[in-house]
Amino acid sequence: MSAGEPEPEQGPEPGTVRPGGRTARVRAAVLQAAGDVLAEQGFAHLDLGDVARRAQVGRTTVYRRWGTVTALVADLLQDMAEQSLPRTETGSLLGDLRANARLVQRTLTDARQGPLFKAVIAAATWDARTAEALHRFYDTRVAEWAPCVRQAADRGEVPEDTDAHEVIRAVSAPLYYRLLTSDVPLDRAAADRAAEAAAAAARAGAYVRHHKRT
Structure with missing residues (x-):
């Protein structure tokens, strides 16, 4: 943070309080702007002042609510996880996993989402807080799709004690x-x-x- 920039206030972890009204609109605009910068220029060029300018909100508002770039990225990832499409239920394990894989493929090849994920993944290799936020994002998405494996076990398609989360991770791994x-x-x-x-x-x-064995 450079001289003259407002000190961030300590408050709830970004994303843990669901805002409404104008606050929700400000948050949406800021997260959109942050995602645009990540997609266009990467994590290294993400600056709270620039995000505020793009979002057309006051710099003080952005610094007060998020405080740091990593906190903003954490909130962006949480919002992306919550806005992601729900799982598809086709009635078969292969059909469900294919729907999941195609969703991942469309996301990673999207003109905006693909570069955004690359930027966040790169940042997560050296920034612990970004890595933690990325882990939470994938935990949320894996948990969303894991029930399709448990349903397959109920149908007798896979062994009863199959680790559903590992199956879902196995779908995405080769794509990433x-x-x-x-x-x-x-x-x-x-x-x-x-x-x-x-x-x-x-x-x-x-x-x-x-x-x-015990």
């Missing part, structure tokens, strides 16, 4: 790997292959929890 490590297009075919591989492994018992 391709996004971050290659210039090969992340297309729907890649999403479908990821879903098929995760479904096959789950049916084979690869994600069954191994309980320790």
